[in-house]
Amino acid sequence: DTEVTQTPKHLVMGMTNKKSLKCEQHMGHRAMYWYKQKAKKPPELMFVYSYEKLSINESVPSRFSPECPNSSLLNLHLHALQPEDSALYLCASSHSTRGEDQPQHFGDGTRLSIL
Amino acid sequence: EDQVTQSPEALRLQEGESSSLNCSYTVSGLRGLFWYRQDPGKGPEFLFTLYSAGEEKEKERLKATLTKKESFLHITAPKPEDSATYLCAVRGAGGGNKLTFGTGTQLKVEL
Numbered sequence: 001d002t003e004v005t006q007t008p009k010h011l012v013m014g015m016t017n018k019k020s021l022k023c024e025q026h027m028g029h030r031a032m033y034w035y036k037q038k039a040k041k042p043p044e045l046m047f048v049y050s051y052e053k054l055s056i057n058e059s060v061p062s063r064f065s066p067e068c069p070n071s072s073l074l075n076l077h078l079h080a081l082q083p084e085d086s087a088l089y090l091c092a093s094s095h096s097t098r099g100e101d102q103p104q105h106f107g108d109g110t111r112l113s114i115l
Numbered sequence: 116e117d118q119v120t121q122s123p124e125a126l127r128l129q130e131g132e133s134s135s136l137n138c139s140y141t142v143s144g145l146r147g148l149f150w151y152r153q154d155p156g157k158g159p160e161f162l163f164t165l166y167s168a169g170e171e172k173e174k175e176r177l178k179a180t181l182t183k184k185e186s187f188l189h190i191t192a193p194k195p196e197d198s199a200t201y202l203c204a205v206r207g208a209g210g211g212n213k214l215t216f217g218t219g220t221q222l223k224v225e226l
Binding site for chain 2: 004006031041042043045050056065088090092094096102103104106107108109111
C-alpha cells in the first residue's frame with residue numbers, strides 16, 4: 001500500500017462533464033505533483049505545488065485546473081476534456097522542492113477515460 | 116535539457132539468471148538519480164536514490180550503481196515477482212524538483 005492515496009481509482013466521463021481527482025498524503029510532505037502517464041510511456045509532469053503554492057505549470061491546457069487546499073490535499077479539476085486526455089493520472093509528494101533532494105512518492109493513480 | 120535513455124526496452128530472463136539494466140543520462144548538475152519500479156496499473160514505487168559517482172545502493176536482489184554518465188540496476192538471481200517496468204529519472208540543477216524520466220525497461224522473469 002502506498003502512503004499517497006488517490007481517488008477515484010477509475011473515472012469515465014464525457015467531454016462536457018466536470019469532475020475532480022483527489023490526492024491525499026499524511027507524510028508531512030510540503031511538495032505535491034500531478035503527472036500524466038500514457039500506456040507504455042514514462043510519467044509526464046503537469047504541475048508542482050510547493051508549500052501550497054503553484055511553482056511549476058508545464059504548459060498544461062486550461063481544461064486541467066489544479067488546487068492545493070492544504071498541505072495534505074491536492075485536487076485536479078477537469079472540464080471539457082478531449083479523448084486524448086485519457087490516461088493514468090498520478091499524484092506524488094516529496095519533503096520539499098528546496099534543499100536536500102528527496103525522492104517523490106507516488107500514488108497508484110486514477111485511470112481516466114474520456115468518451 | 117536533461118535527457119535519460121534506458122536500455123534495453125524489454126528484457127526476458129529465466130528465474131535465477133542475473134542481468135543489468137542501463138540508464139544513460141545527460142544533466143546539468145546532477146542533484147539525484149532515482150530508480151523506480153512500476154507494476155501494471157500501479158504508480159511507480161521508489162527504489163533508490165543515488166547522488167554522486169561511485170555510490171551504490173542495495174535492496175534484496177537489486178543493486179544500483181552510478182557513474183558520471185550512467186547508472187546500472189543489477190538484478191541478482193531474479194524471481195518472477197521481480198517482473199515489472201523499471202524507470203530511471205534524474206533531477207538536474209534546475210529548480211522545482213522536476214524529474215526527467217527515461218522510457219523504462221520492461222522486465223519479465225520466467226520460471
